[in-house]
Amino acid sequence: MNEEDRYLFDLQGYLTIPDALSPTSLERINQVVDEAIAQETDPEMCTHRFGRILERDAVFRELIDLPSVHDVLMEVLGSDFRLDHTYLDVIRSGDGPIGTMLHGGAVPFRSSEYYTVQNGQIHSGLVAVAFNLKDVGPEDGGFACVPGSHKSSFAFPGAWKQLADIHPCVRRVTGPAGTAILFTEALVHGTLPWRGTDERRTVFYKYSPAAVSWSAEYPLAGDYPDLTPQQRAILEPPNARYRSRSTAPR
Numbered sequence: 104m105n106e107e108d109r110y111l112f113d114l115q116g117y118l119t120i121p122d123a124l125s126p127t128s129l130e131r132i133n134q135v136v137d138e139a140i141a142q143e144t145d146p147e148m149c150t151h152r153f154g155r156i157l158e159r160d161a162v163f164r165e166l167i168d169l170p171s172v173h174d175v176l177m178e179v180l181g182s183d184f185r186l187d188h189t190y191l192d193v194i195r196s197g198d199g200p201i202g203t204m205l206h207g208g209a210v211p212f213r214s215s216e217y218y219t220v221q222n223g224q225i226h227s228g229l230v231a232v233a234f235n236l237k238d239v240g241p242e243d244g245g246f247a248c249v250p251g252s253h254k255s256s257f258a259f260p261g262a263w264k265q266l267a268d269i270h271p272c273v274r275r276v277t278g279p280a281g282t283a284i285l286f287t288e289a290l291v292h293g294t295l296p297w298r299g300t301d302e303r304r305t306v307f308y309k310y311s312p313a314a315v316s317w318s319a320e321y322p323l324a325g326d327y328p329d330l331t332p333q334q335r336a337i338l339e340p341p342n343a344r345y346r347s348r349s350t351a352p353r
C-alpha cells in the first residue's frame with residue numbers, strides 16, 4: 104500500500120482500485136453471473152442476492168487472494184487476514200436486497216467492525232472489497248458512503264439515513280467495471296437506488312483480522328480442494344494463529 108492510498112483510506116474510510124479485475128476475469132465472471140440469473144426461479148426479478156459464491160464457480164475462488172488488493176488488506180487487517188464471507192448482488196432497477204438505509208458507523212463501538220489507528224498502524228475489524236462487474240456512472244446509484252464517518256465520535260443522525268433522500272454529506276462512489284472499492288465496515292455506507300441503464304452487478308468479499316469473525320457461516324477450506332496454500336491460509340477459521348494449532352483444512 105503506497106503512502107497516498109494509506110492516507111486516503113485513513114481519511115475517507117475507503118479506497119478505489121481501478122482495474123483490480125482484468126478484462127478476461129470480468130468476462131468470465133459475468134458469464135457465470137448470467138448463468139446464475141438464468142437459473143433463478145424468476146430471472147426477471149429486479150434484485151437478486153447470491154450468497155456463498157465460492158461454491159458457485161472456480162472463478163470466484165480465484166478472487167480470494169487477488170494481487171491487486173492483497174497489499175491493502177495486509178496493511179489494514181494484518182498479514183494473516185482471513186476471508187469472512189462473500190456474496191453477489193444483481194440489481195436491475197430500484198432498491199437493492201438490503202434497501203436504501205445507511206448503516207455502519209464508528210458509534211456504537213462494535214468488536215467485529217471497528218476502525219482505529221495506533222502508532223501509525225491501521226486496525227480494522229471488517230473490510231469489504233466490492234468489485235464492480237459493470238460500469239457505475241455518476242447518476243447510476245450503487246455504493247454510497249459518508250467519507251470520514253468511520254472516525255466520528257458521534258452516532259450518525261437517524262434523520263439522514265434514508266438514501267432515497269440523499270443528504271449532502273453522502274458521497275456516491277463510482278467507477279468502471281473492474282474497479283474494486285475497499286471500505287471499512289465502520290464507515291457509514293449503504294446502497295443508493297439503482298437508476299443505471301444496465302444492471303448493477305457487484306461481488307463482495309469481506310475480510311477480517313485472523314482472530315475476528317463477523318459471519319457465523321464463514322467458508323471452510325476443506326470444502327474447496329482446488330485452493331492454493333495461500334488461499335487455504337486465508338480460509339483458516341478465526342483463531343489467534345498460534346504455532347501449535349492444526350492447520351489441516353476443515
Ligand SMILES: O=C(O)CCC(=O)C(=O)O
Pocket residue numbers: 199201231233245246247292293294295305307
Ligand atoms: O455497495 C453496496 O450495495 C453497499 C454494501 C453494504 O451496505 C455493505 O457491505 O454492508
